[in-house]
Amino acid sequence: xxxxxxxxxxxxxxxxxxxxxxxxxxxxxxxxxxxxxxxxxxxxxxxxxxxxxxxxxxxxxxxxxxxxxxxxxxxxxxxxxxxxxxxxxxxxxxxxxxxxxxxxxx
Amino acid sequence: xxxxxxxxxxxxxxxxxxxxxxxxxxxxxxxxxxxxxxxxxxxxxxxxxxxxxxxxxxxxxxxxxxxxxxxxxxxxxxxxxxxxxxxxxxxxxxxxxxxxxxxxxxxxxxxxxxxxxxxx
Numbered sequence: 410x411x412x413x414x415x416x417x418x419x420x421x422x423x424x425x426x427x428x429x430x431x432x433x434x435x436x437x438x439x440x441x442x443x444x445x446x447x448x449x450x451x452x453x454x455x456x457x458x459x460x461x462x463x464x465x466x467x468x469x470x471x472x473x474x475x476x477x478x479x480x481x482x483x484x485x486x487x488x489x490x491x492x493x494x495x496x497x498x499x500x501x502x503x504x505x506x507x508x509x510x511x512x513x514x515x
Numbered sequence: 516x517x518x519x520x521x522x523x524x525x526x527x528x529x530x531x532x533x534x535x536x537x538x539x540x541x542x543x544x545x546x547x548x549x550x551x552x553x554x555x556x557x558x559x560x561x562x563x564x565x566x567x568x569x570x571x572x573x574x575x576x577x578x579x580x581x582x583x584x585x586x587x588x589x590x591x592x593x594x595x596x597x598x599x600x601x602x603x604x605x606x607x608x609x610x611x612x613x614x615x616x617x618x619x620x621x622x623x624x625x626x627x628x629x630x631x632x633x634x635x
């Protein structure tokens with residue numbers, strides 16, 4: 410199975426900050442990577458797919474980049490609604506696997 | 516408005532079976548692959564499996580941890596996807612989410628989840 414490793418696991422930030430989350434794959438996954446946001450008690454929502462393509466209705470302050478084994482999710486200017494946990498997920502190979510999550514809090 | 520609504524969760528004893536349902540609306544259900552994920556209390560997300568749409572044969576893929584015990588099916592006429600869970604174990608305790616995506620590789624839409632608690 411492909412292991413996905415996110416860093417950091419927790420990130421403290423303030424409104425207006427630029428936030429960077431990293432996701433590393435244990436082997437190359439090309440650009441078959443998605444990012445999700447999850448708020449407490451809620452279902453995940455799709456932010457980005459194919460490493461850098463914004464999901465429908467996702468604000469432009471979110472961006473994704475990377476290919477191969479290293480990927481980043483950037484929030485250019487953190488908004489109050491962005492405090493949540495973020496997960497990366499690879500879909501290069503079954504089983505689909507997730508990173509352990511990055512919690513963004515104040 | 517796209518909606519996915521899961522039902523069928525609850526408290527169940529180890530070794531028993533449970534069928535979860537996921538009813539979709541607001542999108543062309545038959546065009547989408549339907550997936551199931553789960554999240555144990557306080558833990559991260561885990562893929563359970565998915566079923567392709569009928570244009571791709573309606574075939575299924577499963578995580579190793581559930582293969583042979585869980586079965587995903589769909590009834591496009593009712594816009595429902597099912598997750599049949601057999602031989603449940605305590606480690607299957609989780610919130611189970613269904614989702615829809617054009618390929619099944621990633622999920623555009625998610626349900627609100629249903630809690631399955633496996634305990635004696």
